[in-house]
Amino acid sequence: MNAPLFPVMAPASPLAAPITGLMWVTLLLGLGVFLLVTVAIFYFVRRYRHRGAQGEPPQVFGNAPEELIWMGAATLVLILIFALSVRVAAQSSPPTDEETPEITVTARQWFWQASYPGGAVSANEIHIPAGRRILLALESGDVIHDFWAYRLGRKLDVIPGQHNRLWIQASAPGVYQGACAEYCGTQHAWMRFVVVAQTPAEYQDWLTRTARPAATPTxxxxxxxxxxxxxxxxxxxxxxxxxxxxxxxxxxxxxxxxxxxxxxxxxxxxxxxxxxxxxxxxxxxxxxxxxxxxxxxxxxxxxxxxxxx
Missing domain, CATH: 2.60.40.420 (Cupredoxins -  blue copper proteins)
Known part of the structure; x- marks a missing residue:
């Protein structure tokens, strides 16, 4: 599977798509404000470039209607972003205490270990069945890390002594990149992992094979x-x-x-x-x-x- 040029902007999960959508809304709103201010600056610089040449122009010390308009517009933008953020947070469906994690992911300097019920264990490779939400238990063996599979869901801190949980889902089989998003030491930049989404049959086969004892040396x-x-x-x-x-x-x-x-x-x-x-x-x-x-x-x-x- 060919990876997109900008993975963070190419969600491959119904859990990641709302977050990417919110990012685009925020980016476009910010770009709109930037362009509006930039165009206004150039317009006024050109339009009034000759004024004041014969002395200081009249000074204006406040304009209540204009100030209220600008403050009101900024407030409306913030309210819009806040409402969309609350909606996206609700769509991520935080797990309840009654739900049992299917995979335990432990972060250490500097690798990720995934443990499954039945004894299967892997490092820097997290296998999941495609098309189904999987609940991860996130634990740290040393310092604060941050789990982030760019295209499959939100990021979440992994904190020593605290058992955080996170939903993850892949819409289709494939290999998806991930990384630690919290500076955790010398090799933070090389604390990578991949999420391998498989068909249910392939996933079950992988679980069975990986739970077996180590191969006897030839x-x-x-x-x-x-x-x-x-x-x-x-x-x-x-x-x-x-x-x-x-x-x-x-x-x-x-x-x-x-x-x-x-x-x-x-x-x-x-x-x-x-x-x-x-x-x-x-x-x-x-x-x-x-x-x-x-x-x-x-x-x-x-x-x-x-x-x-």
Whole structure:
């Protein structure tokens, strides 16, 4: 699917469309006022450019009717924007306390983890069924973040110790970009994610596959599996233990994901090799340690991790 040039202006959800409409109304009203004032300034500069050449012109100290007209016009514009904002807020249908979230999204410096009932876990990839509203539970593991899938709904802060909830919906299957919209540290700009909207059948198939245990390492991946354990990687990354709280992303099905390093790189063996060779060179400030690995070590780890399908 080809992404639009300006995604924020191309809603792909009935939840995002009213917000985009309100943005256009506000933009056009502001543009109208700007053009009106600009044209008036140029007109009066030209029309009265010779007055006062022989001395100071008569001074006017207030005009009540004109002031009331300008203040009244500005008030009407603000009332219109306020009324439209209230209407759009109502259309977003805030969830009630009785509604149970289907997906828990946890924000950490600097990646997003999505956890599903039944044990499926993914990082920087949020799978949803197309054509249906999905309730997300938004949690933070460290600082304040902000969840924003541009084309699918409004943005919402993710605050430590506070359980916020947000509706999200995609009108059609596709891959939709998202990002953190609240400065959260060195790599805030590279805290990206994608929302993968699938047909109900594809979504159910993905849930079933992702809830399965991690793939057993093949013979040629055993060296990478042993090195992974010897380096202490399980301290930060869970494989097959979705309920465990870890500092880094869950890697149970790492090989089937589209992105690594919070969206900096696409998930290919070449990019994974580059990441393992020097994580801080790819993403300065990352909490991934830079181990003194040999070329063979990196090749073994790459083979093992890419095999986690």
């Amino acid at each position: 013979t040629d991946a055993l060296a990478g599996s042993r090195l992974y354990a010897r380096l202490g990687c399980p301290v930060c990354h869970a494989i097959g233990a979705s309920s465990a709280q870890k500092v880094g992303p869950d890697l149970t099905h790492f090989g089937s994901r589209q992105l690594i390093a919070g969206g900096v790189l696409s998930n290919t063996p070449e990019h994974l090799t580059r990441w393992l060779n020097d994580p801080d060179a790819v993403k300065p400030g990352t909490r991934m340690p830079n181990y003194p690995l040999t070329g063979q070590d990196i090749a073994d780890l790459t083979r093992y991790l890419e095999g986690l399908q």
